[in-house]
Amino acid sequence: MAAALAVVWTTAGFFIAERRADVIDGSALILTSATTTFRQHAVQTFDAAELALKHTGETLEYIAPDELSEPARLTRLLARLQGASPFLKVIGLVGLDGRIIGDSRGTAAGRKVSDRPHVKAILDDPKRSFYLGRVFRTRVSGMVSIPISAPWRGPDGGLKGVITGLVEPDYFSGFYARALFGRHLSVALAIPGGAPIAEFPDNVAKASGRPRLPIPAVDTSGISRASRMRSAVDGQQYLVTAATDNEPPIVVAVGEPVAQIDARWKRTAWVVTGFATALSVLIVIAAVLFRRKMRLREWLNTTLRQAADEQVRLADSKFHFLAQVSHELRTPLNAVIGFSSMIGGEQLGPIGNPRYREYARDIEQSGRYLLGVISDLLDFAKLDAGKFVLREDEFAIADAVETVRVLMTPLARKGSIALRIEDRAFNVRLLGDLQIVKQMLVNVVANAIKFTPEHGDVTLSACREANGALVFRIRDNGVGIAKEDIPRVLMPYEQSDAAGTRRERDTGLGLALTKKFAELHGARLDIDSAVGVGTAVTITFPKERVRVPEAQRAKGAAA
DSSP: OHHHHHHHHHHHHHHHHHHHHHHHHHHHHHHHHHHHHHHHHHHHHHHHHHHHHHHHHHHHTTSOHHHHTOHHHHHHHHHHHHHTOTTEEEEEEEETTSBEEEETTSOOTTOBOTTSHHHHHHHHOTTOOOEEOOOEEOTTTOOEEEEEEEEEEOTTSOEEEEEEEEEOHHHHHHHHHHHHTTOOOEEEEEETTTEEEEEESSOGGGOOSSOSSOOOOOOTTSBOOOEEEEOTTTOOEEEEEEEEETTTTEEEEEEEEHHHHHHHHHHHHHHHHHHHHHHHHHHHHHHHHHHHHHHHHHHHHHHHHOHHHHHHHHHHHHHHHHHHHHHTTHHHHHHHHHHHHHHHTTTTSOOSSHHHHHHHHHHHHHHHHHHHHHHHHHHHHHHHHTOOOOOOEEEEHHHHHHHHHHHHHHHHHHTTOEEEEEEOSTTOEEEEOHHHHHHHHHHHHHHHHHTSOTTOEEEEEEEEOTTSOEEEEEEEOSSOOOGGGHHHHTSTTOOOGGGGGOSSOOOSOHHHHHHHHHHHTTOEEEEEEETTTEEEEEEEEOGGGEEOOHHHHHHHHHO
């Protein structure tokens, strides 16, 4: 039996590892391809922008001086030149004195802009052929733009002024959105030094001066290998590739959250683990049955020889068998659940009559319900006896919240209920038993879903209070609980008068267990409810159990 179990789990582990490697390699290939495409697009765009500015300068050489001195004529000319380039929103002329001669909007003539970096760069270095600068907000319209500039030269090659242009960051963001076809990737277009000039899906106008996506170092090949990096903005870990170009000086980075990548291969891992568990249960049951068969045969031989002891031995065997069945109830029940799931999912082939598939699903649901009842009863017995021990460790709040989302979304969809997650605790960590905290949240969210009518809302939020405590709050707009019933629903095996409106069976242990689990953590569970309005359940963990990173603590102290 041990050898068979070792083969099953070794094979399952190998398959999961292979699937994980395939998912990561596939993501890296997509990121590299997208990075190359977006670098080529950016280079072509800024090359075309440089040509557009140079063409503007060449066109001005053929315009009579009196036309340039008339603002209306100059505006129309510049507007016509700007209209030929879809990525340019404004083209302007700046004199050697640093004042605007005119632009394609006709709104800024005479304004002094010599302090603008893209103007100053050309005036200070007339040999520079093109300049690409940091994103800035225009003084006239307030539009967030990417500034570009080129020298305006006379026939003798001398500097007459500066030709400026403005490119909207949304031009690049829109291209990224169309090119990604709905794939949830992040893109950052920046200039050397890391200052973003366009981002997706973020809006660079709201950026803090540094891109959300971390940008890795790029070797001489111009493109980096996919690597894992943690964002200094949102704290997430990303798989990122980046590419650079010297003309113009840009860097493009494309990344995908590691959690998003892991979710893809973990779905397969859960299926494989479930199958391996079911197969292991089958092996164990077969071994147990074989051993029992051998024992029974030995017992029968003994009873034939000793008629006087036959009834005594039979009675002892029955008693022992019933005790073992009671103790080992979970093992065959898990087998029932696993096999009915396989049959209902037709994993080994179609089963013909669709009613059999429905029966298998009913068996699986009933088995899971019974297993939950057994687990709740055993947990409650341990708690009452004072033998329940927490396995405490620090864990990320996001891990517990994500588990609730994954487990409860199917139940919410089944009841046509909108399940919303609001995790405002960011990278806060909690000292406690992760599995028990997950069970607490699942119990309360499942309870909220059961007592919320179709098309209702259930919201789970996690946030850190001003006093340092961590608060989980589960709100619904369901049937609600009468004020006088609130103490009763926190007692084991008790339910509110609204229990008749629920869609699922319930033992009445969920809230009672959750309250006791909270008290083990030194936490508090509160219920605020009104009949016909909804219910809000709040679980508050003391600040002594909350762990905040140094960077976030320093930021909060400064604020």
